[in-house]
Amino acid sequence: MELADKVAVVTGGGRGIGKAISLALAKEGCHVVVGDVDMVLAKEIAQEIGELGGQALPVKCDVSNRGEVREMVRIALEKFNRLDILVNNAGTMGVGKTEDMPEEEWDRVLDINLKGVFLCSQAVIKSMKKNGRGRIINIASSAGKMGGVIAGINYSVSKAGVILFTISLAKELASHGINVNAVAPGFVDTALVESFPKSIVEKIPLGRLGRPEEIAKAVVFLAKDGDYITGEIIDVNGGMFMD
Ligand SMILES: NC(=O)c1ccc[n+]([C@@H]2O[C@H](COP(=O)([O-])OP(=O)(O)OC[C@H]3O[C@@H](n4cnc5c(N)ncnc54)[C@H](O)[C@@H]3O)[C@@H](O)[C@H]2O)c1
Numbered sequence: 001m002e003l004a005d006k007v008a009v010v011t012g013g014g015r016g017i018g019k020a021i022s023l024a025l026a027k028e029g030c031h032v033v034v035g036d037v038d039m040v041l042a043k044e045i046a047q048e049i050g051e052l053g054g055q056a057l058p059v060k061c062d063v064s065n066r067g068e069v070r071e072m073v074r075i076a077l078e079k080f081n082r083l084d085i086l087v088n089n090a091g092t093m094g095v096g097k098t099e100d101m102p103e104e105e106w107d108r109v110l111d112i113n114l115k116g117v118f119l120c121s122q123a124v125i126k127s128m129k130k131n132g133r134g135r136i137i138n139i140a141s142s143a144g145k146m147g148g149v150i151a152g153i154n155y156s157v158s159k160a161g162v163i164l165f166t167i168s169l170a171k172e173l174a175s176h177g178i179n180v181n182a183v184a185p186g187f188v189d190t191a192l193v194e195s196f197p198k199s200i201v202e203k204i205p206l207g208r209l210g211r212p213e214e215i216a217k218a219v220v221f222l223a224k225d226g227d228y229i230t231g232e233i234i235d236v237n238g239g240m241f242m243d
Contacts, residue, residue, distance in 0.1 A: 001135065003224050004029030007080040009072070011063050011120055012090030014041025016190030017139060020212035021087050021219050026054035028220060030085065033076040035061040037090070063090045063116030073123040083127045085223050088117040088162075089139040093192055094152030106154045113158035117165055121180075125173065134178040135223050138166050139215070140233060142186045146241045149203065150196050159184075163233055170231030179230040183218045185210055186237025205239030 008025045012018040014036035022032045026049040034049075034056055036042040042058035049056035057079050061072040076083060094109040096102075121136055128134030143151055144159025163182060170180035187193055187200050188210040201208060218236050222229065235241065 001084070001133070001224060001227065003220075005031065006084040007031045007033070007076065007082050008085035008087065008223070009033040009035055009076055009083060009120070009124065010087045010089055011035045011061065011116070012037075013087075014038050014045055014058075016192060017185065017188060017212045017215045018087075018089040019045050020216040021089060022056070023049065023052075024213065024216035024220050025085070025087075025223065026052060026056060028224065029054075031055040031080050032057070033072070033080075034058045035063070035072045035090070037062045062112075063088075063120055064111040066119050069116075069119045069123050073120075073127070077127060082131060083124050084131070084133070085135045085137070086120060086124045087137045087139070087219055088120050090116055091139065091141075091158075091192075094148070094155030094158070096152050098153045101152060101154065105152070109152070109154040110158050110161075113155070114161040114165070117162055121165075121169060125178070128173075128178050129176045132177045134173075134176075135226065136169065136173075136178065136180040137219050137222050138162050138180075138182040140166070140182040140184040142184055142235065142237045142241045145184060145233075145235075145243060150200070166233060167231045174230055179222075179226055181222045181226060181229055181231070182233045183215055183222070184233050184235050184237065185215050186235075186240040188212055188215060203240055204237075208238065210236060210238060
């Protein structure tokens with residue numbers, strides 16, 4: 001799909017991997033709706049895209065809140081009149097051991113990482129069906145395939161859910177021209193993994209953390225050249241998990 005003048009929504013687009021995805025799609029000519037629970041971050045990225053000559057719209061949106069998700073999509077459609085790409089990137093880390101994990105901590109991570117993907121996808125389907133075309137790209141995690149290494153069990157379970165959500169939705173929407181895929185990063189150098197021990201690098205055959213831009217490249221590939229790819233989970237993990 002030629003990306004110039006297409007409209008992309010990137011959740012959690014204000015920082016880290018989401019920021020890199022927003023910038024990469026903008027460089028391809030997409031108009032980018034930067035949805036983030038942190039409006040200060042979303043505005044900063046939108047401004048950066050504007051300074052690069054692109055068009056971006058910052059929107060405050062907590063992906064676990066159905067009303068805010070619906071409002072983000074409404075604002076995006078009002079501004080750009082169409083939606084071509086949704087990148088479900090917003091996510092949070094799970095903390096703690098299972099034995100002591102409060103129910104609220106379980107729910108918090110599942111609500112953002114998995115229900116958020118459901119709510120955002122649901123909100124764009126009607127518009128994408130009307131166009132007869134669309135791309136939904138979910139940011140999963142190696143933890144969703146191999147189990148958590150450091151993050152809490154709620155994190156790996158949420159990402160395993162994202163992987164099966166991706167495959168199931170791909171089947172459901174294929175006949176409407178909507179491709180649904182995921183990228184599963186390993187350890188990527190962002191604020192999310194700041195507190196992880198430096199020794200995690202020893203688990204990575206390529207010997208270093210990933211860069212946010214390397215995840216963004218896979219997203220751009222799926223958006224631009226993924227016409228015949230759906231229900232696929234692309235590992236970008238330095239070889240940490242091979243399947
Ligand atoms: N960094 C890694 O090593 C790594 C590895 C595998 C997967 N991932 C996944 O990549 C995605 C991005 O991670 P990151 O490392 O860039 O994290 P990050 O913490 O640096 O950035 C996350 C962004 O999402 C936003 N956000 C958080 N909760 C939100 C919510 N409820 N609604 C909307 N926005 C919200 C934050 O404000 C922030 O801008 C996440 O889904 C994460 O699970 C990251």
